Amino acid sequence: MGQLWFLLPFLSHLLLYLAEPTATISGPHIKLTSGKFVGTTSVLNGTDRWLGIPFAKPPTGNLRFKAPVPITRPSLTLHQATSFGNACPQLPSNTLGAPMSEDCLFLNVWRPIGTTSRDKHPVLMWFHGGAWTHGASSDPEFDPTHIISRSVENGKPVIFVSSNYRMNTFGFLASSYMLPADLNAGLHDQRLALTFLQVNIARFGGDPQKVTIWGQARAGSVYAHILFPAQQHLFRAAIADSATGPFKTSPPASTYDQPGQPFAQLLQATGCQEGPSSVACLQNVPFEALLNISNAMIVKRVNNQLWEPSIGPAGSFAPIRPSLKIASGDFLHVPLISGTNLNEGTSFSVTLLGLNLPSNEQTARLDQFIRDLLIDPSTVEDSTFSGIHKLYPTSDTSLGGPFRIDDDLFDRAAAWYSDNMFLAPRRLLFDKAAPLQELYGYLFTEFIPGNNRTLGVAHASELPLIFGTVGTSVEDKFAGHFLDFYINFVNDLNPGPQWPRFEFGTRQILQLQRDNITALTDDFNLEKTTFLNSPSVLAQMQK
Numbered sequence: 001m002g003q004l005w006f007l008l009p010f011l012s013h014l015l016l017y018l019a020e021p022t023a024t025i026s027g028p029h030i031k032l033t034s035g036k037f038v039g040t041t042s043v044l045n046g047t048d049r050w051l052g053i054p055f056a057k058p059p060t061g062n063l064r065f066k067a068p069v070p071i072t073r074p075s076l077t078l079h080q081a082t083s084f085g086n087a088c089p090q091l092p093s094n095t096l097g098a099p100m101s102e103d104c105l106f107l108n109v110w111r112p113i114g115t116t117s118r119d120k121h122p123v124l125m126w127f128h129g130g131a132w133t134h135g136a137s138s139d140p141e142f143d144p145t146h147i148i149s150r151s152v153e154n155g156k157p158v159i160f161v162s163s164n165y166r167m168n169t170f171g172f173l174a175s176s177y178m179l180p181a182d183l184n185a186g187l188h189d190q191r192l193a194l195t196f197l198q199v200n201i202a203r204f205g206g207d208p209q210k211v212t213i214w215g216q217a218r219a220g221s222v223y224a225h226i227l228f229p230a231q232q233h234l235f236r237a238a239i240a241d242s243a244t245g246p247f248k249t250s251p252p253a254s255t256y257d258q259p260g261q262p263f264a265q266l267l268q269a270t271g272c273q274e275g276p277s278s279v280a281c282l283q284n285v286p287f288e289a290l291l292n293i294s295n296a297m298i299v300k301r302v303n304n305q306l307w308e309p310s311i312g313p314a315g316s317f318a319p320i321r322p323s324l325k326i327a328s329g330d331f332l333h334v335p336l337i338s339g340t341n342l343n344e345g346t347s348f349s350v351t352l353l354g355l356n357l358p359s360n361e362q363t364a365r366l367d368q369f370i371r372d373l374l375i376d377p378s379t380v381e382d383s384t385f386s387g388i389h390k391l392y393p394t395s396d397t398s399l400g401g402p403f404r405i406d407d408d409l410f411d412r413a414a415a416w417y418s419d420n421m422f423l424a425p426r427r428l429l430f431d432k433a434a435p436l437q438e439l440y441g442y443l444f445t446e447f448i449p450g451n452n453r454t455l456g457v458a459h460a461s462e463l464p465l466i467f468g469t470v471g472t473s474v475e476d477k478f479a480g481h482f483l484d485f486y487i488n489f490v491n492d493l494n495p496g497p498q499w500p501r502f503e504f505g506t507r508q509i510l511q512l513q514r515d516n517i518t519a520l521t522d523d524f525n526l527e528k529t530t531f532l533n534s535p536s537v538l539a540q541m542q543k
Contacts, residue, residue, distance in 0.1 A: 003275075012426075015199060015494060016061055020199045025483070027039050027040050027041065027082070027440075028040075028048045028050075028201055029083075029410065030040055030050060030204065031079075031203065032053065032200045032203060033071065033074055033196070033199055033200055033511070034053065034054050034055060034071040034075070034076070034196070034200075034434055035053075035071075035074045035075040035076075035079055035490040036074070036075070036076070036078045036079065036346050037049070037050050037053060037055070037076070037078070037079050037081040038078060038079070038080055038081060038082075038223070039081045039082065039109075040082050041113060042145075044110060045114055045145040045148075045149065046113045046145075046148070046149055046151075046152065047110050047111065047112060047145055048110070048111050048112075048113055048115065048119050049108065049109065049110045049111075049147055050081040050108065050109045050204075051081050051082060051083055051084045051106075051108045051138075052081055052083055052084050052085035052106045052108065053069075053081055053083070053085075053108065053109065054071060054105060054106055054109050055068075055071070055105055055106070055107050055163070055192060055193050055196040056068035056069060056070060056071065056087065056104035056141070056166070056189065056192050056193075057069040057070070057071055057105075057334040058102070058105070058503075059102065059104075059105060059166060059170075059185070060102050060103055060287075061283065062280075063183060064102070064169070064170070064282075064283045065173045065178070065182060065279060065282065065283060066182050067181055067182050067185055068105060068185065068188055068189050069133065070192060070195075070196075074522060075372040083098075083312065083379055084097055084098040084106070084136075084137070084138035084162075084232075085098065085104065085105075085106025085138075085164065086098055086099050086100060086101035086104045086106070087099070087100045087101075087104060087136035087138055087164065088100070088102075088104035088136065088164050088165065088166050088167055088169060088170065089101075089102055089104070089161060089166075089168070089169075089170045089287075089291050089293075089294070089315040090130075090133065090134040090167055091133075091134055091295050091298060091299070091304065092134070092295075094136065095139055095140070095141065096136045096138060096139065096140035097136065097140045097225070098138035098462060098506075100159070100369065102170065102287050103200075104164050105161075105164060105165075105166075105167070105192075105193075106136065106137075106150050106164050107161060107162065107193050107196070107426070108137055108138075108160075108161065108162050108163075108164040109159065109160070109161050109201075109204050109383050110144050110148055110159065111146065111148070111159045111160075111204055111205055111206070112148055112151070112157045112159075113151050115157070115159070115204070115205035116205055116367075117202060117203055117204070117205050118205070119205040119524075120157045120202070120205065120206070120207035120210070121157050121158055121205055121206055121207065122158050122159070122206070122207060122210035122211075122212065122490050122491050123143075123158065123159045123161060123206040123207065123208075123210060123211045123212065123490075124147070124159070124160050124161070124162075124202055124212050124214055124215050124220055124235050124486075124490050125161045125163070125193075125194065125197065125198065125211055125212065125213045125214065125235070125507075126144070126160065126161065126162040126163075127160065127162075127163065127165070127190060127213065127214070127215040127221045127222070128142065128215075129215065129216050129217025129219075129460065130167060130217065131217065131303065131304065131305055131311065131425050132167055132168065132171070132172055132307060132363075132385060133167055133168045133188065133298060133306065133307075133310060134167060134168070134236070134304070134306050134381040136164060136227045137163055137164050138164075139259065140188075141463075141464075141467065141493075142162065142463075143166065143467065144149075144162070144467070145223065146161035146467055146468030146469075146483075147160060147161055147466065147468075147483065147486075147487070150468075150480065150484070150487060151449075151487045151490075151491075152417055156487050156488065156490075156491040156492075158487065158490050158491070159204060159205065159206040160490060161193075161197060161201070163193040163300065164189070164190075165186045165187075165189035165190050165193070165221075166185055166186045166189055167186055168292035168294055168306060168307055169187065169245035169262075169290070169297075169306070169307065170185075170186075170251040170268065170294070170411065171184075171185050171186030171301065171465060172184060172185070172186055172307040172308070172309055172310070173185070173266075173279075173282070174253040174255075174256040174263060174307065174309070174310035175253055175260075175263040175278070175279070175538045176253055176254040176257055177274075177275070177276060178279060178280050178312075178314035179276050180313050180316040180319075181315055181316065183253055183310055183312040183317060183318075184309045184310065184312075184314045184316070184317040184318060185316050186309075187221065187224055187225075187228075187309060187318075187457050188317060190225070191219055191230050191234070191317075192224065193228075193493045194211070194213070194225075194235060195230070195234060197211060198211075198232065199336040202251050204543055205260060205408075206327075206362075209236065210236060210490075211234065211235040211236060211237075212235060212236065212237040212238060212239060212489070212490045213225060213235045213237075213238050213239070214238070214239040214240075214241075214486075215239075215240060215241070215243075216241035216242055216243075216460060216462075217242055217244075217459065217460060217462055218499075219239075219240035219241050219242055219243035219244065219246075219338065220244040220245070220247060220248075220309075221246065222238045222239070222240040222243065222246070222338075223243050223244070223245055223246030223322070223425075223429065224246040224309065224317075224318070224322075225238075225332070226238060226332045226334065226336070227246060227318075227322055227325045227326065227331045227332075227414065228317055228318050229283065229331070229332040229535070232353065235334070236335075236337070236493070237334050237335040237493055238334055238335075238336045238337075238338075238491070239336075239486060239489065240336065240337070240338040240341075240426075241338075241339065241340070241462065241463075242340055242341060242422055242427055242459055242460070243425060243426055243429075244342055244404055244421055244422065245308070245323075245421075245422075245424075245425020245426065245428060245429065245543065246322055246425075247308050247309050247322060247543065248305070248308060248373065248421055248543075249311060249358060249373070249374050249375055249376075249541055249542045249543060250308055250309055250318065250321055250322060250542055250543065251308070251310060251311065251334055251375045251376050251542045252310065252311050252312070253310040253311065253312045253316075255310070255375055255376050255529070256275070256307075256310065256375070258376075261268050261375070261376075262297065262307060262375075263305055265297060265514040266282065266293065266297070267282075269293045269296075269297070270282060270285050270289070270293060271284050272285070272292070277349065281346065292452050294306075294381060301353075301372075302351060302369070302373055303348050303373070305373065305452065307456060308375060309427075310540075312502050318427070319479045321442060321542065321543065322430060322537075323533075323537075323543050324542060326428055326429055326432050326433075327432065327535075329432060329436065332432065333431075333435060333436045333437035334437060335438040335439075335440075335489070335493045335494075336433070336438070336439050336440070337440045337441075337442070337485075337486070337489055337495060338426050338429070338430070338439070338440075338441060338442075339426065339442030339443060339444060339509065339510075339512075340418070340422045340423050340426060340443050341422075341444045341445075341447045341458065341460075341461060341462060342401060342403075342418075342444065342456060342457035343400065343401075343403055343418060343420035343441065343456035343457045343458050343459075344417070344418040344421065344422040344423070344458070344459045345413070345414040345415065345416065345417025345419075345421065345454060345459075345460050346400075346410075346414045346418075346421070346454070346455040346456055346459070347455055347458050347459050348401075348414075348417050348459070349369070349410055349413040349414040349417055350365075350410075350419075351368070351369070352365065352369060352409045352410045353407060353454070354407065354410075354412045355409060357409060359394060360399045362409045362412075363389055363406060364446075365409060365415055366388075366389075366392075366416075367385050367411060367501075369413055370385070370388070370416070374541065374542070375542070376542065377543060379539075379540045380540045380541065381540060384536075384537055384540055387531055387537075388416060390525065391416075391528045391531060392412045392415055392416045394408045394412070394526075395408060396411075396412070396527055399411040399412060399414075399415040400414060400415060400456065401456070402456075403447075403453060403454075403455075403456030403457070405454055408504065417524055419528045419529055419532060420532050421539075423525060423527075423529055424532040424533050425543070426441065427522070427533065428486070428533045429504055429536075430522075431461070434502060434503055437505065438493065438494070438501055439501065439502040440489070440495055440497075440499050440500075440501060440502060440510070441502045441508075441509030441522060442509055442510045442511070442512050443509060443510075443511050443512070443520060443524075444457060444461075444462045444512045444513075445462075445511055445512065445516075446457075446462070446465075446475075446478065446512060446514050447511045448461060448464070448465075448472065448475060449472050450471070450472060461510070462482070465479035465482050465483070466482060466483050468483075470493075474514075475514060477514075478513075478517075480517070481517065482512060485498075485499060498510070498517065502522070504523075505519055507522040507523060508520065508521060508522070509521075509522045509527050520537070536540075
C-alpha cells in the first residue's frame with residue numbers, strides 16, 4: 001500500500017462520487033468511473049442502452065497520436081447517454097451514424113430490459129471492421145438488438161458492448177520517432193476499452209469474468225489481443241470472423257520514415273521537419289488540415305490501405321512479427337471461433353476487374369497488385385512471385401469456385417487474396433494453437449439471394465445474418481441457427497454439439513450454409529496455404 005499513496009486522492013474522490021445520490025431524470029441511470037449517465041429503455045425491442053460513454057480522455061492536442069489516457073476524475077454532471085459519441089477521423093461517409101471528430105473514444109452498452117447489477121450476464125464486446133482505416137461503432141448496420149432479443153429467447157441473455165478506436169493516421173501513425181508505448185494507438189484504445197469494462201461492466205449487470213471479444217475484418221484486432229495480451233486478464237473467449245492474422249503486413253515502424261513512405265509523405269505535406277520533434281510538430285497541425293492531408297494520402301492507395309499496425313521495439317504493443325509470436329506458442333490460450341468466407345478476396349480485388357489485359361501482361365499486373373498492397377514490397381523475392389504464379393495460374397477454373405467469372409486476372413488476384421490474407425493466417429494460428437486451447441473453425445459458403453454474384457460469398461456477407469438485417473425470409477432459419485452458435489459460445493464457451501472442436505489430427509471445421517451445415521476437413525487449398533505460411537514467405541510479406 002505504501003507504493004500506492006499517490007492514488008489516495010483519486011480513490012477518495014471516486015468513493016465520494018459513487019456515494020452521491022443521482023438526480024431523477026427519466027431513463028436507466030448508471031454511475032461509472034468516467035461519469036454519471038442516463039440511458040434509454042425501449043419496451044419495443046426489449047433493451048436498455050447507453051450510447052456515447054467516454055472511456056478515455058479526448059486524444060487531442062498533446063494527446064494526439066499518444067496511447068489513450070484513462071479518465072481518473074469522473075464528471076459530476078449527469079450526462080444524457082442517448083446518442084452515439086463522435087466517430088473517429090476518416091474519409092467522409094454516410095454510414096457512420098454520428099458526427100466525426102478527433103474526440104471520439106466512446107463506447108456503447110445494450111442490455112436486456114429488466115437486467116440488474118446482480119445478474120452477471122456474459123458480455124459480448126464488438127470491434128467494428130474497416131481495414132484499420134474507417135468505420136464506427138455507431139454504424140446503424142450493427143445494431144445489436146436482434147442479438148440481444150435472440151439471446152433472451154434462448155434463455156442465455158447477453159450484454160452487448162461496442163467501442164470506437166482511432167484509425168488511419170490518427171490511430172496508427174508509425175515512425176522511429178514515435179515512443180514505443182504510443183505505437184498502434186488504435187489497438188491501445190481497444191485495450192483501454194476492455195480495461196474500462198473490467199471496472200464498470202458489473203454496474204450494468206455484466207460479469208467482467210465472462211467477456212468475449214468479437215470482430216469481423218477487425219478480427220485482426222481479436223487476433224492482436226490474443227497474440228499481444230495485456231498483463232491484466234481482459235477477456236475469456238474470442239470470435240474472429242475473417243481474421244487477417246492479425247495484420248496483412250506489419251513492417252517495423254522505422255519503415256514508414258523512408259522516402260515515399262507514409263510518415264515521410266506526411267511530414268512533407270504538413271511542412272514538419274524530420275527528427276525528434278516531428279511528432280510534436282504533427283500534434284500541432286490543425287485538425288481539419290491534418291484530416292484532409294491524411295484522406296488525400298489514403299485515397300491514393302489500393303483499398304485505401306495507407307497504414308498497417310507496425311512492429312516496434314521493446315515496450316510497444318507488438319514488439320515481434322505476429323507469425324513469429326504464433327510460432328513461439330507464447331500467446332493467450334482462450335476458446336476461439338474463427339473462420340473465413342468462401343470468396344474473401346473478391347471485394348478487395350475489384351481494381352483488377354474487367355481490365356481485359358493481354359495474357360502476357362496479366363501476370364505482371366498481378367505482381368504489381370501484390371506489391372501495392374505491401375508497405376515495403378522490396379522484401380519480396382522473385383522466387384516468391386514465381387511460386388504465386390505457379391499456384392494461381394491463368395485459366396485455372398478452380399479459382400473462385402462456383403463464382404468464377406472467367407476474368408483470369410481478377411479471379412487469380414481474388415483467390416490469392418482470400419488465401420494469403422484470410423485462410424492462411426487462420427490456419428497458421430489453428431495449427432499451433434490446437435493442442436493449447438479450444439478452437440472452432442468454419443467456412444461460410446452461403447450465397448445470400450440478391451447479393452452481387454461477381455463477388456460471390458464475399459467478405460462480410462455473413463454479418464447481416466447475425467445482426468438480423470439480411471432482408472430475405474429464406475435465410476431466417478439459417479440465420480437463427482448461425483446466431484445461436486455464437487450465443488451458446490458467449491455463454492458456455494462452446495457453440496454446441498453440431499460444431500466439432502478443431503483438433504490437429506482430425507482437422508474438422510464447420511461449413512455454414514443454408515440447409516447444409518456440416519463438418520468439413522480443413523484441407524482445401526492446402527498446397528497454397530502451406531506455401532504462403534512458409535517461414536520464408538511470411539518473413540518477406542512481413543506477417
